[in-house]
Amino acid sequence: MPEKTLLKASNISKSYSGVHALRDASFTLRSGEVHALVGENGAGKSTLIKIITGAVLQDDGEIVLNGEAITSNSPALSKSLGIAAIYQQPVLFPELTVAENIAIGRERLGAFGVIDWKERRNTAKALLERVGARIDTETIAAELSMPQQQLVEITRALGADAKVLIFDEPTASLSEEDTQNLFKVIRELRADGVGIIYISHRLEELPVIADRVTVLRDGRTIETLEMADVTTEQMIRLMVGRDLSAVFPKRQVERGEVIFELKNFGSRSAGIRGIDLAVRAGEIVGVSGLIGAGRTELAKTIFGLEAPDEGEILIKGRAIHIGHPSEAIEYGIAYLPEDRRKHGVVLDFPISANITLASLKKLSGFAGLNFRFGKEKEIAADYTRRLGVKTPAIFNAVSTLSGGNQQKVALSRWLMTKPSVLILDEPTQGIDVGAKAEIHELMMELAEQGVAILMISSELPEVLGMSDRIAVMSGGTIVKIFDRADATQDKILSVALGHLESAATR
């Protein structure tokens, strides 16, 4: 298949509120290739994709498709040009059937166009078969599982005759079998001349499916290499680049006694069971595993957002019962959630109100009747300065901040509760590298103050860089706990994937 350049992004720059997401980044995609795009959280991958699909406009640089530059890009325009993206969160119409969902993406009927349901069903069936998805075309989208929804999304993009297909973490919640199916389809598409951009944190997959890989770091393109010429370690080194200790400022902390313990902990509704874990003061335990392994569910159950039905939680040796997040907070447990925009902060609230939201009682004055506004401002200003939140005023809404600063505000909220146990769920997801380092530094300081920290993360460098021990979850339970010294990337992955041999040996 003659290779020609399909898509070329040249010297793309983009900043948000003074923070550079992309700096002079370039990227080339050939037709008929699978081109992997890797980088840490905050390296700029998502921003680049948003610019290519027209969801966001670049500050500088241009995108050229098939030799023609794209001006005034937009989601509709990029779609019509044949660029399709499939994200981690499926965007289907929950009440409509699979067949209809697939059809809506591709049909171009006018105001009085009549639908041929038979044709729709048949088309959908054919497309689904190509993808190898065993899904009935008449199922309502809301009834599908997450992996199934993803497959339908992929099918929809296929149906829209995409020339450039972008996959953003597509295999994160797929089973081994589904992953292989997906790879099969991707290979077929590649043979058809479709250009595929493949973003993934699962570096071990890439040698199996990708032809080339581009590494982004700090918003810049570092290098583009043939997949055959690079090892996983090399990729990580390129991704992280700087002195590891600056991004992962790990210091030795004297571990205190066990202050947080889970014994045979489980929740049927949350899908976790048989969790045994003990965390000491000053210890950082990384929690690794695939999406769907139950990590966030575990955190939510500990925090009182889901109801446990077996086992116990012990704080400083005392068994406690947590029925609601407010109780967890009272026991000194804090939880920084995964979805920052929905759960981590209240976007329309001012920074100060966000910081104090979990500690309202402390500011409540006599019989809850007299809110201490002055004190609130003092505390909020204090945290804002201390964590380096970049904002001119503490009464500005959190929505005006960049992702990294938002996360700092979210963290401040929990710091204010003076927790003894802090659970962090993907703390550096979607934030810039500078803020990332700051948050890691903060974690270390907290550990030094004796806080027990549970860190859920999908980013292996982060897990390996910051944890004292690493708990690997799979299928709703902790399968193995590694010590820092013993852990390697491969070992963790193989446990996470659930079999003894890794999917790709390097």
Added chain:
Amino acid sequence: MESLTSPEQKPLRTEQAWHQRIFPNNEWILLIVLISECLIFSIKGNNFLTSGNGFEITRLAVEIGLLALVMTPIIITGGIDLSVGSMMGLSAVVMGGLWRDAGFSMPAAIAITLLVGLIGGALNAAMITKLKAPPLIVTLGTFSLFRGIAEGLTRGIENYSGFSPSFLFLGQGYVFGVIPTQLFILVPAIIAVWWWLHRTAYGRSFYAIGFSQEGARYAGIKVRRRLNFIYCLSGIAASLAAVIYVAHLGQAKSDAGTGYELTAIAAVVLGGASIFGGRGTVLGTVLGLFAIVILQNGLRLSGQPTELAGVLTGVLLVVTIVIDRAWRPHEGGSRNAISEEFEVKNWQIGVLSGVILAAALIVAGSNWLLVRSIKDEKSSAGPVQTAIPANSKKSVIAMMPKAKGDPYFISCKLGAEEAAKELGAELLWDGPTDLDPAKQNEVVEAWITRGVDVIAVSVENKEGISTVLRKARAKGIKVVTWDADAEKEARDFLINQATPQGIGETLTDEAARIMGGKGEFAIITASLSAANQNEWIKYIKQRLTEKYPEMKLVAIQPSEGDRDRAFQETQNVLKVYPDVKLVMGIAAPAVPGIAEAVKQSNRKDVKVTGLSLPNMCKPYIKEGIIESIVLWNTVDLGYLTVFASNALSNGTFKSGDKKLAAGRLNEIEVVDDEVRLGKPFIFNKDNIDKFNF
């Protein structure tokens, strides 16, 4: 800690600008609207800017105010409660029933009533928090349910009244002689809710819930508990409002609070709250509430019809949310700061709101001019007056029907206008569009403030209106009632078309004549709680037992003054009671509906009679479906009322007179304090063409 990014630190601002703190939702715009209203009305209206009027405005605002105050946190959480007006109705009849029939003491009855409000609110709360059902539909269901229970319990008929003066003082009294009692409830309520919402942690949690329900939960806020609380509180607030309402009007009926929920919601939204949640202030709600109330009051004092208030309130509401949308384009759904595609540009919004505003002004302006031109026409043009009384100062006669929209009263208006033109008097004709005793009180209050010469009222609620009529008399205003009476000492004279007894008997006799003295018949009435109609029914039943034992009344169905409803009810009656030989309609709009139903059913053996207006029954009388209708000359009734009022006002007619000179009606008989138009008149095929009203 070293920041890895450039440490260019400007000083961190911690204090917001004062106008953002006090007016977070641009409530200052509403304040300007309010001030403009006051300015305009102090010029156009009579006695608008007096302390008396100021207090009266406050009294009007209390009941809705309580509802609106508690509605504010509910809307802030992104919810809504449509059931508060209906809960008022239910609470009113529960309180009335407990006190009058179950013999509870007033305080005990009130306590149990508040409990009922709590239970109703808890029902809403449970469905919303436990079942996670949408508040709009849940409260739509309870809106129907609560009112329905109230109507079912009382069979729509019951009207509890005769409360003790100490209770009535709560709603009608004046502390220190000038300050309405309700003020001492409203002001503390405003302060309490304001404090609670804006100066406590509890209040802040509502805003968090409104912006991000899940986010609030993740922060440890007990969302379900908060929501349960606020909906329960809403129920209690509605019951409290009902208690005050009953004390205010002196009567408890199942229709209490009808439509109040919409006004309360309008006040909150007008005040800048967002229906999506997260925004709203007590200041805004209070401003919105008074903007609406003052608009109504001011228009009345300027002699403008009540409908204009409704139209302007609607326009104001739309303009408010358009402005809010221009200010905050991202609200309500697409929080996607990235989506710029379907952004409506601000200038487009400006143009659209300008157009709407211009259209509204044109409509208002043209009607203003239209009304004024008609008024000018009335007072200047016309033939030379016949009997201009010696005292030729132009009397201001304020006349109020029970319902402006009822054709019966529309025909009375014709006669009233005729008389006013003849006498050179100024006629103010206003009142509620449909039966609404609370509105009648409001209008009278406005007239007292305005300082009219005579007030003439067709009374919907005897007890409730009497207090305010007494007040008018105390201020030297002459008071007459017409068509339906108030308490005797509350008015100077009653202009009576016929006694209820006379009406009832005439109706029964006509029915008997048509039916030959025996058989089954049914009555279609107005609403089951209409006072006049119930009086007539009482006398009809009496007459039946006295004179026609072989005639049987098998059903009384309501029509709510709705022609279509009367039509349907008659269809049902004809089927359920196949032996019925006659249907009697005792509400004017009902009779044509009854006749049409009989006609369409092809039941030649069924006859129709009743009380209605000639014009709307003419075709059916000619076809022989309606045998006859009983009435009196309603035009003459209006005519006579204005003449009597005018004569009262200039002193030519006073208590003790036995006769009254009434223009083309010549001399009318006066018996004690009643001016009698005459006997009921029977319209039938032979004479129907002579009349045109």
Added chain:
Amino acid sequence: MIFSRYKREVSAAIAFVVLLVVVGIAAPTFFSAGNLRDLVINNAPTLLIAIGMTLVILAGQIDISVGSQFAVCSVAAGFLAKTGMPIPILFICVLLTGAAMGALNGALIGWLRLPSIIVTLAMLVMWRDALRWVTEGAWVQNLPENFQWFGLGQTGGEILIVAITLVLFAFFAWSLRNLASARKVYAVGSDAEAARLAGIRSPNVVFWVFVIMGGLVGIAALLNAVRFSAIPGNSGVGLELKAIAAVVVGGAAISGGRATLIGTLIGVALLGTIGTALTFVGINPFWEKAIQGAIILAALVSDVALGRLEKNGKFNLAGAKAA
């Protein structure tokens, strides 16, 4: 398969059948041909309005101004008829009157993305009060001969009313399933953001939904008015509640994206017959409102039982979706 997806409609249908059985036992005369005919004709206008309301709710919006629009269209029909225009032209004019009012709603709600509950609340008050102001409550009388029953006599007129209603019902039922533009309404109501990404112009879809609603109100008003020889000044009070209740009881999801016209039909039938059924069985007719309210609440409970309410685990406020 069908049974499981349409659980809600099935349970509504069962409730209706139960009602009929109870009435059949207590008062068999209910099922006389005359009564059934009257029920159908009396509820035909309500059905038309409920069809429009189904579209509105499908799109994730709500409209509480239909009662006032109905009143305006009724009076307009009368005034226009008095000018002597031929019946077909009259039909179109009344339809356009309703559509114009609907367009105003559609512009504010669809294009300006204002919340539908507030806009239609304002319209409810404005239209009714403006109407009263202009007509002063007077009835429109002395209509031309050919107005009542379209000049076809009672039987002919009744047949025409039922026919028009059936045709419209069938048309909308078919379109909702098979017209691409109708499916867009489902998409917009299901997930406005996804619709946008799929290239559907939500503002226009919402606009046209309200225009159609208005047009249907106009037709309903005319079909109702021709049964009589005069037009009262204040018809249609409480009509919006009836329509919304019928749609909700018939299984629509109030947050949008899911509704069937069969369900709406059952809802109209159920709620429309209760009042009459009560009279036949001899129960105090003033319990009708309470029963309607209870039915709405029961529908919500059954939604929970069927696990249909938790969308994102949030408590949904209808009309809170801006297009």
